[in-house]
Amino acid sequence: MTPAEVVAGTYRRIRERGDDGVWISLRREADVLRDLDGLDPALPLYGVPFAVKDNVDVAGMPTTAACPAFAYRPECSAPLVDRLVAAGALLVGKTNLDQFATGLSGTRTPYGACESPLVPGLISGGSSSGSAVAVAAGLVPFAIGTDTAGSGRVPAALTGTVGLKPSRGLVPTLGVVPACRSLDCASVFARTVADATAVLRVIAGPHTGDPWSRTPPPRKPGGGPSTRIGVPRTPEFFGDGAAAEAFAAVTERLAGLGHEIVPVDLTPFLAAGRLLYEGPWLAERLAGVGDFAARHARDLHPVTRRVLDSGRSISGEEVFGGLHRLRELRAATEAEWARIDALAVPTVPTTFTLAEMAEDPIGRNTILGHYTTFANLLDLAAVAVPAGLTPAGRPHGVTFLAPAGSDDFLATLGAGFLGEKDPVPGASAGGTVPLAVVGAHRVGQPLHPHLVALGASFAAVARTAPCYRLYDLGDRPGLVREEGGSSVEVELHEIEPAALGELLVTIPAPLGLGTVELSDGRRVRGFLCEAYAVGSARDITGLGSWPAYLAAGRA
Structure with a gap:
């Protein structure tokens, strides 16, 4: 088509x-x-x-x-x-x-x-x-x-x-x-x-101007030849026996795929999750829309208004108490992550009809979030995948979770559960190599989609060794190794060697690919500029990166 x-x-x-x-x-x-x-x-x-x-x-x-x-x-x-x-x-x-x-x-x-x-x-x-x-x-x-x-x-x-x-x-x-x-x-x-x-x-990838943007370090499982998957030691289904049967089948399927099943005490995870709707994070919801909600109470959905209003009485003392409690709970979960590579939980413990939801909109909302609300508070990545229907004919799903930076690992795990081919770039026998990207191929820049089309995957933000200078070549920057240079920000992308060759033939002079030394001593392939081309070009090294120069209006 x-x-x-x-x-x-x-x-x-x-x-x-x-x-x-x-x-x-x-x-x-x-x-x-x-x-x-x-x-x-x-x-x-x-x-x-x-x-x-x-x-x-x-x-x-x-x-x-x-x-x-x-x-x-x-x-x-x-x-x-x-x-x-x-x-x-x-x-x-x-x-x-x-x-x-x-x-x-x-x-x-x-x-x-x-x-x-x-x-x-x-x-x-x-x-x-x-x-x-x-x-x-x-x-x-x-x-x-x-x-x-x-x-x-x-x-x-x-x-x-x-x-x-x-x-x-x-x-x-x-x-x-x-x-x-x-x-x-x-x-x-x-x-x-x-x-x-x-x-x-x-x-994916950082964005200049977004204070919450970050690059979690890639995390790979630390287990042996099989993946250690934690499952709830005493799973809760709120009386839904059919959902309990469906998740038991999920656990059997994971074991049949060769994973090691490890029972996990979810007490600290669930306690952290309760903080989201029963603790001071209710007040954070007001930080975004609280003024509007106060002025337009009649324009809000009645249940939304009840949830937002519940955050108005939270004190500063309660906020810090919640933050301290979360740190304690996060520390408690670390013991479990030493035993497992990923956690598998029912995405929802049970399901509801529209009529049932209308009978108790807040209580049943809490039940729906039983296995989900702790993820972001505990800084976990997750992928939820379908797991068929329960014996009662209701949809059932399983969610795989692991600490931040585990996104590729979780994608592989979820795809394996569904019988899909591994979707993570670089899964081929040839592996990948890191590529230092300086300007127009960075995330959010005009040529980044072409890098993605070659199968490259963003990995991290890094800095060069303090021996480079950055110049404005008009529509893109030029990175040159020079005596008396500085450290310049780059992005690292993982790319297969064959794709690196395809990229090379598309790069116009005076740019090319060479060896870039990073601040941690590593030497990687990266974009470099021939020195002859920067004689009259503007030196923008002091701004630290091409995005920072663009954000400054190229002034």
Whole structure:
């Protein structure tokens, strides 16, 4: 199929479903087709339609966070959206959510609750309800959500999709309406782990100006030949015997795949999770939207208003008490991570219909988050994958978690559970090599999608040894090794040797690939400039990096 045919099919399926509660705003089909003009077919997401949750900014489109009175039209898109569009993806529209991303049910919205496509009358889960259903119903191949308490994982379980929650800070959250800013993550919904991982490779990486952006050091499991997977020693299903049977089958399947099953005491994990809705982090929700909520109480969903109001009485003493308690609980979980490589838990302990959710919206919301709310508080990465249906015919899912930096490892683990090919770049026998990237190929820069198309994967930010100078060559920088130089910031990307050769023939003179010495003594392949070309070029070494120079307005 051509990209135009894919777009036509997307809009046909959207029309066929009618008013399903998935969309808050849709772009015109003709405008999406116009985006195809001039797109490079070599881009990694060329012609792939996608949707974003409506708490993520898209230039010119309203951001509502599922509250019409809150709506505004941003001038700039969130960096993650810009990266997807630069990689060739086609934005279709913005999806429904629990208002202000506060909830896990998908029912706290004035735009109508969208139900799971798997079981009539079943909630889709939230807060990223519309994004999950858009993928589950086959409307778009992938969609962007967010995940603070489990909003990128609970809907995945209830709709039979993959929900990838990266390490905190790996994907910029600039341009995302905050829920709890210190915990917020962007998330990806897709039909396969491979698709979700391909999207993450495009949107991951630091962004200048985002104070929460970071690069967690890559973490690899420390076990022996088999992966040590922890499972709850006494799992809780809140009376759902069918869900208990389904998770027992998951555990058997993991053991059958050759993993070592290790019972884990989840007490400190669950205690940390309770802090999110029973502790001082309720007050952090007010830091983002509290002033608006105070002025527009009548415009809020009643349950959202109750949740936000509960944070107004929290004192500074309680905030610090919660922070101290979290540190204690995090230390308690370290003993378990010494015994296991990953944790496998039911994504949700049970499921609810729309009617059941309406009977007890807060209590049942707490149950839905039983196995999800601790992840970001404990700085864990996660991937939620479908695990079939329970004997009662309800969807069941399993989530794999591990400390921040384990994103590639978790993708491999989740793909293996589903019987997919390993989606992590560099899994081939040849392995990968590090590449030091200086300017136009960095994350968020114009040529980064071409690097992604070659299979490169962002690894870390680093600095050169103090023997280089950086120059402005016009549309890109030139890094030259010179006596009396300084340390310059670079990005490290992992790339297969064969792809490195393909990259080399595309680099115009006076740039090329050579050996770059890093501040830690390592010598890696990297972009360098021939010295003859910088005679009259502007020396920008003092600003430390190409993004910093651009941010300063090239003044």
